[in-house]
Amino acid sequence: MEMRIDFATDDDLEPMADLLAELFTLESDFTPDRDKQLAGLYLILDNPAVGQLFVLRIDGKVAGMANALFTISTAEGRRVVLLEDVVVSRPWRGRGFGRQLVEHVLAWVAANGMPRITLLTDKDNATAQAFYKKLGFERSAMQVLRTRTLKEPGPGK
Numbered sequence: 001m002e003m004r005i006d007f008a009t010d011d012d013l014e015p016m017a018d019l020l021a022e023l024f025t026l027e028s029d030f031t032p033d034r035d036k037q038l039a040g041l042y043l044i045l046d047n048p049a050v051g052q053l054f055v056l057r058i059d060g061k062v063a064g065m066a067n068a069l070f071t072i073s074t075a076e077g078r079r080v081v082l083l084e085d086v087v088v089s090r091p092w093r094g095r096g097f098g099r100q101l102v103e104h105v106l107a108w109v110a111a112n113g114m115p116r117i118t119l120l121t122d123k124d125n126a127t128a129q130a131f132y133k134k135l136g137f138e139r140s141a142m143q144v145l146r147t148r149t150l151k152e153p154g155p156g157k
Contacts, residue, residue, distance in 0.1 A: 008053035015062035064088035
């Protein structure tokens with residue numbers, strides 16, 4: 001078995017959308033919508049200044065993913081990362097691939113001079129929280145708040 005972590009290509013986006021469907025069925029704030037997920041993936045892939053898509057390949061097939069989105073922190077005085085969509089396909093979970101994927105992203109971010117990575121987990125997902133804690137992530141005193149600026153069209157619109 002060969003495991004490799006790469007940057008995503010156009011050919012990876014369909015299997016990555018499958019992974020996002022797996023992830024979003026586990027997260028209470030999100031609902032899978034393939035068209036939206038593909039649109040988001042294309043936006044990141046086509047705009048490297050926005051972020052980087054990472055894929056975990058096992059024997060050449062996409063088995064996991066993560067995305068590192070860039071923002072500017074005035075507290076840090078430079079670019080920082082929002083880590084999103086860390087997921088390993090169900091058959092490959094529990095074998096250390098998720099850890100290797102996140103460690104790869106952490107090393108890439110550090111090598112590119114970005115001092116901080118922030119991520120979000122479901123508040124009830126103790127497994128994910130323990131996973132990230134083992135990788136050096138700490139709970140923040142900040143609380144996430146959000147609002148919608150655009151309303152979703154209703155049925156038939």
